[in-house]
Amino acid sequence: MMKNVRWRVALTVAVIALSVWAFYPLDKKLNLGLDLKGGVHLVLRVQTDDALRSETETTVERLRSSLSRAGVQYTKLEATAADEFRVEGLSNDDAFRTAAAADAESVFDRNSGAGGYTYKIKPNVANQLREETVAQALQTIERRVNELGVAEPVIARQGADQILVELPGVSDVARAKSLISSTAVLQFRLVENGPFPTQEAALDSVNKVLPADSEILPGRQEAASSGSPTPATGFYIVKKVSVVTGNELRSASPGLDQFNRPAVQFTLKQDAAVRFGTFTQTNIGKPLGIILDKRVMSVATIQDRIVDNGQINGITRDEMQNLVITLKSGALPASLTYLEEQTIGPSLGEDSIRSGVTASIVGLAATTLFMLLYYRLSGVNAIVALVCNLIILLGLMAYVGFTMTLPGIAGFVLTMGIGVDSNVLIFERIKEELDLGRGVRASINAGFSRVFLTLLDTHISALIAAAFLFQFGTGPIRGFALTLTIGLISNLFTSTFVSKTLFELVLGRRQQVAALSI
Amino acid sequence: MRLFKNANYDFLRWRWHAVALSWVVIIAGIAVIATKGLPRGIEFAGGTGVVAEFDREPSVEAVRDALNRNYQFGGQDAIVQSYGNPGSRQVMVRVPQVGAEQGTDLATVSAAVEGALRKDANLGTFTIVKREIVSPSVSGQLQSKGIWAFVLSLIGILAYITFRFQLSFAVGAVVATLHDILVTVAFLAFFQYDMTLNIIAAILTVTGYSTNDTIVIFDRVRENLRSHRRDSLNDIINRSINQTLGRTVLTAGTTLLSAIALYVFGGEVLRGFSFTMIVGIVTGTYSSVFVAAAIVTFWRRKQVRPSSAAPSAPAEASAQKQGRKPRRARAS
Numbered sequence: 001m002m003k004n005v006r007w008r009v010a011l012t013v014a015v016i017a018l019s020v021w022a023f024y025p026l027d028k029k030l031n032l033g034l035d036l037k038g039g040v041h042l043v044l045r046v047q048t049d050d051a052l053r054s055e056t057e058t059t060v061e062r063l064r065s066s067l068s069r070a071g072v073q074y075t076k077l078e079a080t081a082a083d084e085f086r087v088e089g090l091s092n093d094d095a096f097r098t099a100a101a102a103d104a105e106s107v108f109d110r111n112s113g114a115g116g117y118t119y120k121i122k123p124n125v126a127n128q129l130r131e132e133t134v135a136q137a138l139q140t141i142e143r144r145v146n147e148l149g150v151a152e153p154v155i156a157r158q159g160a161d162q163i164l165v166e167l168p169g170v171s172d173v174a175r176a177k178s179l180i181s182s183t184a185v186l187q188f189r190l191v192e193n194g195p196f197p198t199q200e201a202a203l204d205s206v207n208k209v210l211p212a213d214s215e216i217l218p219g220r221q222e223a224a225s226s227g228s229p230t231p232a233t234g235f236y237i238v239k240k241v242s243v244v245t246g247n248e249l250r251s252a253s254p255g256l257d258q259f260n261r262p263a264v265q266f267t268l269k270q271d272a273a274v275r276f277g278t279f280t281q282t283n284i285g286k287p288l289g290i291i292l293d294k295r296v297m298s299v300a301t302i303q304d305r306i307v308d309n310g311q312i313n314g315i316t317r318d319e320m321q322n323l324v325i326t327l328k329s330g331a332l333p334a335s336l337t338y339l340e341e342q343t344i345g346p347s348l349g350e351d352s353i354r355s356g357v358t359a360s361i362v363g364l365a366a367t368t369l370f371m372l373l374y375y376r377l378s379g380v381n382a383i384v385a386l387v388c389n390l391i392i393l394l395g396l397m398a399y400v401g402f403t404m405t406l407p408g409i410a411g412f413v414l415t416m417g418i419g420v421d422s423n424v425l426i427f428e429r430i431k432e433e434l435d436l437g438r439g440v441r442a443s444i445n446a447g448f449s450r451v452f453l454t455l456l457d458t459h460i461s462a463l464i465a466a467a468f469l470f471q472f473g474t475g476p477i478r479g480f481a482l483t484l485t486i487g488l489i490s491n492l493f494t495s496t497f498v499s500k501t502l503f504e505l506v507l508g509r510r511q512q513v514a515a516l517s518i
Numbered sequence: 519m520r521l522f523k524n525a526n527y528d529f530l531r532w533r534w535h536a537v538a539l540s541w542v543v544i545i546a547g548i549a550v551i552a553t554k555g556l557p558r559g560i561e562f563a564g565g566t567g568v569v570a571e572f573d574r575e576p577s578v579e580a581v582r583d584a585l586n587r588n589y590q591f592g593g594q595d596a597i598v599q600s601y602g603n604p605g606s607r608q609v610m611v612r613v614p615q616v617g618a619e620q621g622t623d624l625a626t627v628s629a630a631v632e633g634a635l636r637k638d639a640n641l642g643t644f645t646i647v648k649r650e651i652v653s654p655s656v657s658g659q660l661q662s663k664g665i666w667a668f669v670l671s672l673i674g675i676l677a678y679i680t681f682r683f684q685l686s687f688a689v690g691a692v693v694a695t696l697h698d699i700l701v702t703v704a705f706l707a708f709f710q711y712d713m714t715l716n717i718i719a720a721i722l723t724v725t726g727y728s729t730n731d732t733i734v735i736f737d738r739v740r741e742n743l744r745s746h747r748r749d750s751l752n753d754i755i756n757r758s759i760n761q762t763l764g765r766t767v768l769t770a771g772t773t774l775l776s777a778i779a780l781y782v783f784g785g786e787v788l789r790g791f792s793f794t795m796i797v798g799i800v801t802g803t804y805s806s807v808f809v810a811a812a813i814v815t816f817w818r819r820k821q822v823r824p825s826s827a828a829p830s831a832p833a834e835a836s837a838q839k840q841g842r843k844p845r846r847a848r849a850s
Contacts, residue, residue: 035787043656159659173649174625339656341625345647348569351602355785363779367772374768407716410780410788414795417776418727421769425734428765431520454737457682458730464674465726469719472667477719484723 005508008501015493016388019395029398031152033405035476036353038346039168040176043339046137046161048130050334052121053082055129059104059119060085061240064212066099076116083126088116134161136333141165141180143329148179162339173343175322181336183293184326186246188276191287191299195219195234202235213240217289219296220314236296238289243279245331248272252327254320255311262320263313266327273308281305292323356409363413364390367420375427377517381506382423385499389419392490393483402486405479415487418462422495426451427518440516441507448500455496459488521764529759529807530752530815536808540697547704556707559714560612562661564654566627567612569601570635570644576600581609584638590630591616602786608647611635615653625651664718671725672696679729683736686817691732694802694810698728701801702794709793716791724798727773731766731806738762739811751818755811763807770803 023029034041056079064077074096075089085108090096100110100119108119121129138157145153145165154166170176192214196202202216210216219234250267257263268276280288280302289296290312298314315323367386371379393415397404430447438446463485470481560567570576578598585593591613601608616627628649635641672692679688699721711717738758746754759766777799781792 177625338625338651339653341649341651343646343649345571345645347571348647351606352785352787355603355783355788359780359783359785359788362783363776366775366779370772370775406785406787407719407791410716410784410791413776413780413784414723414773417773418730420772421730424768424772425765428762428768432761454734457678457733457737461675461678461729461733462726464678465671465722468667468671468674469722471670472663472722473715473719477715480719480723 005501005504008497009505012388012498012501016391019392019399022395023391023398026394026398030394031398031401031403032349032353033403033408033476033479034166034168034342035344035406036349036404037168038344038349039166040170040173041340041342041344042165042167042177042180043158043341044141044163044165044181044336045339046134046163047335047337048133048161049082051129051133052126053079055107055121056081056083056085059107063087063099063103066103067096070095070099072096072099080118083121084118086113086116086118090116130161133333134163137336138163140330140332144179144325147325147329148176163336169346171345173341175318177338177341179322179325181332181338182322182326183332183335184246184323184329185293185331186249186327187242187291188244189242189289189291190239190283191289191296192237192239194236194238194296194299196236197234199235202237206237210237214238215240217291217294217296220298236289236299238291238296242291243288244268244272244276246327247331249327250308252324254324257311257313261313262315262317263311264315264320264323264327265309265311267309268307270308277305277307352406352409356406356413359413360409360416363416367416371420371423375518378427381499381502382420382427382495384502385423385494386416386419388498389415389487389491389494392494393487396486396490397483402482403479404483405476407476408479408483411480411483411487415483415491419487419491419495422451422455422491423499425454426495426499430516431518434516434518440514443516444500444503444507448496452496455492459492462488521767522760523764525760525763527760527763528756530756530811533808533812533815536804537812540701540805540809543704544697544700547700547707550704550707554707554710556703557710557712559712559717560650560652561656561715562713563614564652564656565612565614566631566652567610567648567650568628568631568646569608569610569648570632571647572607572609572644573642575605575607576609576641576644578609580638580641581611581635584641585611585631585634588634588637589613590634591627593634596631610648615651627651660715667718667722668699668725671722675725675729679733679736683740686814687736687739689817690810690813691729691736693813694732694805695725695728697805697809698724698798698801701805702798705797706790706794711790711793714790716788717794720791720794720798723795724802728798728802728805731769731803732810734765734769735759735762735806735811739814752815755815759807759811766803766806770799774799 060077060079067074067077070092072095073089073091074087077085077087079085087096087100100117104110104119107121107125109122111118111120134157138155141163142155145155145167148167148170150167150170152168154164156164158164165180167176192211193205194202196205199216199218203210214237216235217238219236248269248271250269252264252266255263255265267273284302284304286302287299288302289299290310291297292312297312312323364386368379368383371382373379375382390412393412396402426447429451430443433443433446434440466481466485466488470478470485473481578600582593582596582598585596585598587593589596593613595614597610597612599610601610611631613627613631628651632646635644672695675695676688676692679691702721702724706713706717735758738761739755742749742754742758742761743751746757749757774796777792777795780788781796784792
């Protein structure tokens with residue numbers, strides 16, 4: 001009998017010691033959620049339609065050049081939706097079908113319609129494209145956030161096309177947001193004409209008919225901060241074809257241009273450099289535009305053959321730093337929109353922690369007082385079990401690396417109330433057994449063993465609700481579901497095993513026990 | 519000390535009164551929701567919320583004035599209220615999202631609110647301690663997720679109790695839980711709390727917690743059905759409720775202590791949460807005593823009646839016949 005008790009005490013002490021080791025010191029070991037630490041919480045949607053649209057547009061371009069090589073005429077060949085293009089008025093159907101089979105039909109489904117064909121991206125290809133786009137966006141955002149130097153960021157996929165970003169301790173929300181969501185598609189294209197003051201003026205210069213291989217793009221925006229060089233905003237007619245894109249950059253670094261203004265220096269990868277070299281050689285004297293996210297950043301006349309390096313100038317110092325980060329991390333495959341944004345100042349988090357701690361202390365004090373008044377010495381037993389429960393809860397949270405949130409603190413406080421319930425049930429049963437005239441030891445044993453199954457039932461039904469709560473929730477709510485779940489499990493251990501051990505410890509050496517303080 | 523020693527109340531006699539009372543509360547709740555609506559928190563309604571901490575105690579009226587005068591999207595729809603504990607000098611401003619779905623411009627509204635406040639020199643200086651911007655498309659998704667979580671956890675509990683006890687008990691427990699959710703939502707409507715994620719979490723917790731008392735009573739019913747086979751089901755249920763009355767009230771009391779501590783000291787963010795818990799704990803205890811058992815007797819009588827030879831036979835006799843069933847069904 002005594003040996004049994006010794007073993008139980010040893011196990012209890014070991015569990016408690018391990019838990020304390022796991023969470024001590026608390027402020028270093030326990031992860032705090034954004035709502036307690038302060039920071040930015042963002043939910044973005046990846047516009048996966050962008051990826052489909054670019055696939056469609058590339059295919060249309062490719063088909064156009066194939067058709068012109070084959071000498072096939074058409075009245076219409078253009079994208080009609082993100083995942084659809086239409087061709088009409090073909091001069092040679094067979095030749096077109098051969099070209100389309102090579103250029104489009106692995107990705108697109110063909111539908112014959114009146115006077116032409118409609119091509120739509122195959123559903124499985126569309127799904128795969130969307131999937132890849134989200135995965136790629138996630139990686140790019142990860143790289144950018146790493147460049148930001150934030151400690152312990154959270155970047156996770158949420159649902160089909162959403163990405164959750166949590167940046168603890170970041171206060172400059174605007175910068176973080178623009179860094180994350182700028183698509184950073186860098187292109188080098190020939191400039192036909194410009195700048196024009198308005199879009200209409202640009203159109204007028206080509207007699208309202210834009211060549212099929214060109215488009216009108218706006219120039220760079222006025223820089224926000226005053227005093228920096230702000231080139232006039234205008235509109236340019238540029239070629240659609242890009243010589244080199246940002247994916248072919250080898251490096252990007254901050255630097256200065258010849259007028260000592262901030263500029264981004266970049267170098268190209270080898271094969272891109274070869275291509276760029278030939279291209280610049282054959283186009284000496286023509287203006288070349290550096291285009292970032294569909295804006296013409298700068299236009300320079302090609303003076304000589306350029307091989308593998310260049311610079312983007314006419315930007316502010318802040319823009320330069322952001323541009324280096326976005327260029328290094330690569331372009332986003334699709335644009336992003338913000339669905340949700342939450343900023344919590346560090347002072348608010350501190351307030352929350354303070355009130356959470358106060359509520360915990362008051363809750364514990366009230367419970368202790370009540371248990372001591374109602375159950376006298378046995379109440380001490382229940383409180384010791386309860387404190388053990390809380391220690392194990394904190395220990396597990398810290399050990400597994402779960403995040404403590406404000407609702408998590410609520411779960412902690414509620415665990416006290418729910419936890420002590422188990423001991424109430426056991427003690428009431430013991431009282432009942434004592435009333436029936438059983439001995440103290442027999443009553444205690446009967447109390448614990450009879451109530452155990454009931455406790456199992458109540459805990460499991462509470463766990464079922466907690467599990468669905470976890471499924472439903474995000475960030476803070478998950479923290480709550482987790483504390484509640486761990487609290488319930490550790491409570492089953494402390495309220496039955498630890499509490500029983502305490503009774504045995506107290507009654508252990510005495511042969512006959514006349515009365516129980518309960 | 520002993521609460522309800524040898525209690526002997528005839529709870530089943532009052533069950534229909536209790537059910538009527540519950541319906542009154544629930545229908546009143548529905549009426550309030552139908553007329554005044556259930557205010558939706560920012561997570562569900564979408565919009566922009568800004569909490570500003572001022573250097574000196576701000577007046578809510580002055581902030582509202584500043585918005586009416588300077589906020590470019592119109593301050594009439596703005597909700598302005600003081601935030602946090604008294605003396606924390608914080609004011610929360612909530613406005614609907616303008617130009618929703620234009621993702622990158624999500625922050626323009628909050629910038630406009632801040633600008634409007636900064637323009638008013640009388641307000642003094644302030645810092646933004648919290649900023650929340652939610653586009654409406656997120657909120658719709660959350661609503662359906664929340665409803666699914668309820669339905670699934672109720673089904674889970676139904677299945678578990680059927681497995682551990684039997685179907686009539688499970689139906690009793692789930693109806694009691696449903697009752698608790700409806701009453702809790704009714705009270706949230708009476709006091710016009712904003713439906714937030716935290717409140718949904720609290721309601722889900724109530725879902726799990728309110729079955730606890732019910733299970734304790736059912737456990738005793740099962741035990742008594744075995745040891746007092748000759749008594750009628752109504753007697754057994756009444757006796758079981760009385761025998762467990764002390765612990766039912768005590769366990770609710772201890773949890774209530776924690777919930778009240780949270781309500782008073784837990785801070786602004788957790789106030790709605792702890793209010794929901796308090797209502798849920800009280801109604802959960804009430805429903806365990808009055809509703810759950812009533813449903814069990816009702817369900818069983820309904821099941822027995824068609825097969826009973828004499829429709830006029832006393833209900834208790836048929837219930838008694840049924841009373842033996844759990845012993846066979848249950849092995850524990």
